[in-house]
Amino acid sequence: MRSEFILSEYISSQEDCAPESSVHIDCFGAVPNSGNDSSLAIQQAIDYCVANRISTVRITGVNTYKIVKPIVIKSNVRLELDPTVTLQIDGDFNAFELQSNASIVGGTLQVINPLFQSAVIYVSGSQQIEVPNQSVISNINIINTTPSYKGKAIHFYCQKAWDFISFFQVKFIQIKNFQTAIHLKTEYINDINTPCWINANVFQSIFIDGCVYGIEVDGNSDLPNESSGNTFHDIQVQCRQQTEKVIRCSGAYNTFDCMIWDTYRMSSEQIVIEFSSNSHRNYLFSNLLSTTIVDKGQYNVCKSTYEESLRIQLPLTLNRPHLIGNQDDILVNAQQKYNVKQVSGKVPYGGNLTNCFNLIDEQSVNYIDVPDSDPVVIEMDFTKKPIQMLNCFGMYFGWGESPKKIKIEYALSATGSWVIALDVPLNVGDTIISNMKASQLYKVRITLSGYSQDHKRFRINRIFARSSMENGSAWLATTGGRMFGDIEIEASKGIIMKTASGVKWKVTINEAGQLITTKIT
Incomplete structure (x- = not known):
C-alpha cells in the first residue's frame, strides 16, 4: 500500500488525470513540444500502472516528447501512442526494453543523436517469453534522422543459459536508416544442456528503407544457441547506397518472403542475401535472381517468381532448386571443353574423373580413406574460354558416401589468386552448392578429404554448374551450338x-x- 501511495503523488491533481483503465504521461509531468526530458514521466506512468493493476499508458495528440534515459515497459503494461505522437531519442541507450507480456504500439520513435548505437526496441531472453503471451510490437515508425546509420531498430538478444524468446509478434513496422533494422542474436553457450534460443517469432508487414543491414538472424541452426523457425512475411526493402546486405542468416527453418527494390543503388558488391555455413533448411522467396544470393549452408531453398518459371523437370539436386534439371548444367562434357585434372592426393580406387561430367548419375569417381594431410585436389581450368556470369557451382555424392571436409575455391583471372567460395569442415550432406558469383570464371579448385561413414569412402557422382549467360550443355539449343558426341x-x-x-x-x-x-x- 505504501508503494501505491508514493506513486499516486506523481499524478497531477487535474480531474482528467483520474486513473481508470489507462493513464496519460502528461499527468506525470511530461510537457509536450517543450524539448524537456519526458523519460521520468513515462517510466513513472508505467510503474504506476504496475502498482495499480492498470493496463495502458497513453500518449496522445499531435505532440513530440524527448527521451534521454532508458524506459522499461514492464510486464502486463501496454505503451500506446497516437499515430501523431513522436518520441525523440537523444543519447546512446536501449530506448525501450520490453518485459514479458509488455507491448508498444503506434507513433514514431525517432533517433536524433548521431552517437546512438544501441537498440530503439530491445527484448531480452531473460524474460523467457513463450506461449501464452500478449507481447506485441506494432504500428510503429522507427526512424534514424541522423546521418550516422548506426544502431538497431529492433533487437532480440539471448546471452546466457535458459534465455529464450518465442512466439513474439512484430507487425506493421516501418524502419529507416539504421545499421541493422531487425537483429535476432543468440550467444554461443558451451553446455548444450543449458541452451538459449530465439525461435518461432512472427514478423509481418515490415518496411525497411536505407538500412546497412536489413534482417540479421545471428546464432546457430541448433542448440545450444538456436535461432530457428522465425517467419518474416510481407517484407518490403528499399536499398540505398549505404545498404550492404538485406538478409544475413545463420539459423535454420527461418522463412523470408520479401520484395527487394533497387539493388543497383548499393555501392558495395550486389550480394544482397547471405546464408552462412551454419544455416540449413531456410526458405527464401523474393524477386531476386540467384546471382545476388550467397548460400554457404545446407539445403536452403531460394526461390523467385522468375526462376520458378524455368522449371521443366525436377532438380537433379534434391532440395536445391538453384539448378533446374540436366538442361541447365554447363559442365556436361567438361573434360572435352576444358582442362580438368586431379593435381594431388590419393588416386581413385574406382571410376575416373570424366564420369563426373556425363549424364549417367550412377557413374562416378571413388576414393577411400583420404587423410586431411593429403587431400584430393581437383582443378578445372577454363582459361581458353572463361565461363560467363557463373551463378552456382556444386557437387553431389553417392548416398552415404560423402567427404567430411570440402573446400571450393575460384580464380577470376588466369593468374589471379584463389578465392574461397565454400569451406565446409564437417559435411554431412550428399549435395554441396556454392553460390559462386563470377562475371568471368577462369579456374576452380576443389579440395576433399575425410569421410562421413565408417566405410571411409566417398564418391563423386556429378560436378555441375549454372550460368546466367550460357546455355546448359546437355542439349543443343535451337539457336545452335557445339556437339561433343555422335548423333x-x-x-x-x-x-x-x-x-x-x-x-x-x-x-x-x-x-x-x-x-x-x-x-x-
Missing part, C-alpha cells in the same frame, strides 16, 4: 535442310554408305 539416326530417317530459295532436301544414307539427297515437294 545416331534411325534407318530411313535423315536430316532435312532448306536452300536459300526455300526448297527442302532430305539427306539419307544407303547400304553402301553413300549419301542420298531427295527433294521434298
